Amino acid sequence: MRDILPDVERWRERGEKVAIATVVSMAGSAPRGPGAKLAVSESGELSGSVSGGCVEPAVVHSAMQVIKTGKPEMLEFGISEEENFEKIGLACGGTIRVFVQRLDW
Amino acid sequence: MNELYEELKELLKQEKGVALATVVGGGGGDEEHAGANMLVYPNKSARGTLGNAALDALVIEDARQTIWTGQALTRTYSVESETGALAFDVFIEGYPPPPTLIIVGAGHIAIPLTIFAKTLNYRVVIVDARAAFATRERFPLADELIVEWPDEVVEKMDLNPSTSVAVLTHDPKFDEPTLKVVLARNVGYVGAIGSRKTKAERDERLKKQGLTAEQLAQIHGPIGLNIGANNPEETALAIMAEIVARRHGKDAASILNWNKK
Structure with missing residues (x-):
């Protein structure tokens, strides 16, 4: 949270809505563990990361949706492209779950 | 809202x-x-x-x-x-509140150590009785620079499991009173500079001053992981790596063993 706060504050001062994606669980080894965060602004700016790059595009896509609807989403990124609904594999072969929530709490 | x-x-x-x-x-x-x-x-x-x-x-x-x-x-x-x-x-x-690193002794290792610790989001406090060493020019990133006798300063501080202490003066008249104060409290990490020989002699003196074997065993010395450091920057890296490992509960056997937690 500390790493993304300055950017989130900047976006909020501009009046933008913000979504925060958080790694909430991890099985096997993954690039970043529980607590890792990616913040996304309404205009598409990013801060932080949940995986070091490999699943970010799908998370950003979800975040844009969440900013619009206000309805949180849970994403799961799995072991390989075949097993993964989003067709995006993790470099290290682990599984992570990412919770995406609009910052309205 | x-x-x-x-x-x-x-x-x-x-x-x-x-x-x-x-x-x-x-x-x-x-x-x-x-x-x-x-x-x-x-x-x-x-x-x-x-x-x-x-x-x-x-x-x-x-x-x-x-x-x-x-x-x-x-x-x-x-x-x-x-x-x-x-x-x-x-x-x-x-x-948790951000971890704090107290560096006792503002010498050449303290400079890169401050940079590493700040990069890792530690709060850094430098303590040295020698005003010529503990200057803002040498430590632009330090959160606090205190020119006083280190044991007196540390005695007054809020030390907790989020606190690490690196004792780096090389001078027993500063190092030893500071170690006595720190070892009486509950800190996350305490390391003291000096070779194995220096450490053995220091342990002997501290023992005579009433410290227990258990307390002495808490002092990491020679300070830092054994990465072959042979300049101040590498020594600082070795110290910072040891502090991080200690914070995550890693023992010597598990540092290179990915099968161990």
Whole structure:
């Protein structure tokens, strides 16, 4: 949270809505563990990361949706492209779950 | 609007410990619960609710533990309701106050060590009785620079498991009184510079001054991981790596062994 706060504050001062994606669980080894965060602004700016790059595009896509609807989403990124609904594999072969929530709490 | 977020932001700014809990799933498919947030304070009080009083009570207990460990985890809780037991997945994340590194001795190793520690978001306090060493020019990144006798300074400080102490003066008249003060408290890490021979002689002197074998065993010395450091920057890296390893509970055997926690 500390790493993304300055950017989130900047976006909020501009009046933008913000979504925060958080790694909430991890099985096997993954690039970043529980607590890792990616913040996304309404205009598409990013801060932080949940995986070091490999699943970010799908998370950003979800975040844009969440900013619009206000309805949180849970994403799961799995072991390989075949097993993964989003067709995006993790470099290290682990599984992570990412919770995406609009910052309205 | 954004009350909990504003409060969390403020607590982080003030470097206070707090935990955030969020319902991320479950609740019998009741989507109203997903995204509910609660802040938990060290004294077990809370702000906000996860939407169920029994769930709040269970989560507060676990969340309080994470405040000091900084753990982030998802746990499933079962709560009785009129329609039977409901399961909730709750993500809990602890935000401990930032770790502090106290560097005693503002010599050549302290300069790169301050840079490494600041990069890792440690609060850095430099203490040295010698005004020529502990200058702002040498330590632009240090949070505090204190020119006083180190043992007297450290005695007055709030030392806790989030505190690491690196004793680097090479001079027994500074190092030893400081070690005596630090070892009487409960800190996360204490290391002291000096070769194996220096360490053995120092241990002997401290023992005569009443320190126990258990206390002496807490001193990491020679200080730092054995990475072959042969200049101040590498020594600083070795010290910082040892501090991080200690903070994560890694022992010597597990540092190179990926099969061990």
